[in-house]
Amino acid sequence: MNAYEKFLAETRGQRPILQLQEAAFTTTPFGGLGEVPKLTSSYARRGLTGQNVSSGVYKNALESYARNRARQLGYATTDLAEQLRGFDLRSAGLRQNMERGLSDLESIKAQQISEDAKALLNLR
Amino acid sequence: MAVIYSPTWFNPGDTNLGAGTSATPANTDSGYDWLTGASTGTGSSLTAYQKAMLDLKAAETARLATGGQNAYNYTVDLLNASRQPFAGTLEEINKQEQEQRGFVQQQQTNLLQQIADRLAQSQALTTAGYGNLRTALEQNAPRAFQEAQGAMPTITQNALAQYMQAQGASPEAVQPELNRLNAAAAGSAANYNSLLNVLRGAEQAGQASRLAEAQMGGNLAQQQLQAIYGTQTAGVERGVLEALANIAAQSSAARIAAENARRQRSEALENALAALLARGVVAQPVPPPGSQTTTQPPTTTRTGSTTQAPATTSQELLDRGVISPQTSPEIIEAILSNPTIDPGIVSAALAQNISPQLLDDLVNRSSMGTNLLMPGQMYMF
Numbered sequence A: 001m002n003a004y005e006k007f008l009a010e011t012r013g014q015r016p017i018l019q020l021q022e023a024a025f026t027t028t029p030f031g032g033l034g035e036v037p038k039l040t041s042s043y044a045r046r047g048l049t050g051q052n053v054s055s056g057v058y059k060n061a062l063e064s065y066a067r068n069r070a071r072q073l074g075y076a077t078t079d080l081a082e083q084l085r086g087f088d089l090r091s092a093g094l095r096q097n098m099e100r101g102l103s104d105l106e107s108i109k110a111q112q113i114s115e116d117a118k119a120l121l122n123l124r
Numbered sequence B: 001m002a003v004i005y006s007p008t009w010f011n012p013g014d015t016n017l018g019a020g021t022s023a024t025p026a027n028t029d030s031g032y033d034w035l036t037g038a039s040t041g042t043g044s045s046l047t048a049y050q051k052a053m054l055d056l057k058a059a060e061t062a063r064l065a066t067g068g069q070n071a072y073n074y075t076v077d078l079l080n081a082s083r084q085p086f087a088g089t090l091e092e093i094n095k096q097e098q099e100q101r102g103f104v105q106q107q108q109t110n111l112l113q114q115i116a117d118r119l120a121q122s123q124a125l126t127t128a129g130y131g132n133l134r135t136a137l138e139q140n141a142p143r144a145f146q147e148a149q150g151a152m153p154t155i156t157q158n159a160l161a162q163y164m165q166a167q168g169a170s171p172e173a174v175q176p177e178l179n180r181l182n183a184a185a186a187g188s189a190a191n192y193n194s195l196l197n198v199l200r201g202a203e204q205a206g207q208a209s210r211l212a213e214a215q216m217g218g219n220l221a222q223q224q225l226q227a228i229y230g231t232q233t234a235g236v237e238r239g240v241l242e243a244l245a246n247i248a249a250q251s252s253a254a255r256i257a258a259e260n261a262r263r264q265r266s267e268a269l270e271n272a273l274a275a276l277l278a279r280g281v282v283a284q285p286v287p288p289p290g291s292q293t294t295t296q297p298p299t300t301t302r303t304g305s306t307t308q309a310p311a312t313t314s315q316e317l318l319d320r321g322v323i324s325p326q327t328s329p330e331i332i333e334a335i336l337s338n339p340t341i342d343p344g345i346v347s348a349a350l351a352q353n354i355s356p357q358l359l360d361d362l363v364n365r366s367s368m369g370t371n372l373l374m375p376g377q378m379y380m381f
Helices: A002-023 A035-045 A056-122 B044-083 B087-139 B161-166 B171-279 B314-320 B329-337 B343-352 B356-367
Strands: none
Touching: A002 A056, A035 A056, A056 B087, A056 B161, A056 B171, B044 B171, B087 B171, B161 B171, B314 B329
């Protein structure tokens, strides 16, 4: 159960990361441009970029986009990793409970043997 | 302890030889001649009747004497036998006591051995149980957090670096943001790893605690087994002591009962002897078995110059002609106790049908030289 939930969480966590990664250059399902070409074309229409054209405004905008994209990807990746750690921790806790239960069974068995030994000795 | 039996006295009616006759007997030497009626003139029929009665009385007396003697001898034999300790009974009591004590001690040995065997079995079970527990705990130590994966810091890839470089923008502008994100990711991973370390420590502490608990449980179980063993052993010992005490008490009671029975038997036989003597069917007082008989020294008679030892038995009196077989035991007793008495006085006493007490008085007076019982006279006392 925990493993399945972890699988689902990983799937859900990877989705925004993949979307962020693809959103930069991949076109949308309706034929729209990716975010980077869209950004470049908008600055190109204003003559701020193109062949033999290099403006500081465009570079700043591109760097700003890159920082935001990196931040979003970082957050998404961190969130996914922490969520997966939670599942790992839960899994370790469940395993510990199982091991504790097995140890309890062994202790109860030894105690029962002790009680049987006392009952055996009490037979007269 | 020997018991000296004294003769008992008779019923005066038993010596009713004269039948209270008012006739004055003739002065004869034997004292019995007057019964013949030859000199009294009272009639031959009465004389014959009295003679017949005397014969019957004599026969009865003889039977009583013989039967009494036989009964006396038989009773004395029984008494002698009864004075011996009940060796068979006491031996049986001792034997039973030894057997019972042996049985109890054997039971004690068996019970203690059984308890010891069970203790060994219980200890082996307990040792094996807690040994297996320890082995299982050691082989299956909790390692859930020990084996949990530690967190690795996230490294964010800069996929736009090449494009930015182509566009003339510097990819290095993104690096500060990447460094910040990586630091945050590293901090998160470090926190997670710290948490894992804490949990691993608790896990190890729990394992050590459980092992200690198993060890304490095993020790406690062994101590409980020892306590049960001690209790059971003490119970067996207490039961054995009680059983031995009961056996001793029962044996003592049995010995006392046997001794009481022996004494009661002896007393009954002694009472029977006393009854025989009291009835006077035995000729003389007979010392009880085992007692010392005393003999009187010989004395001289008062009338003759020749010395003759006084008679000590009725048979001697009979042999000397002092008494007849019909003489009552009381009269014989009086003669034996007073060897100097004049047999004539005794005959007179017979004729007068006097009581034993008066006869003693007469004997005493006779010994003083006063013959108060003269034939043909009526004496009133």
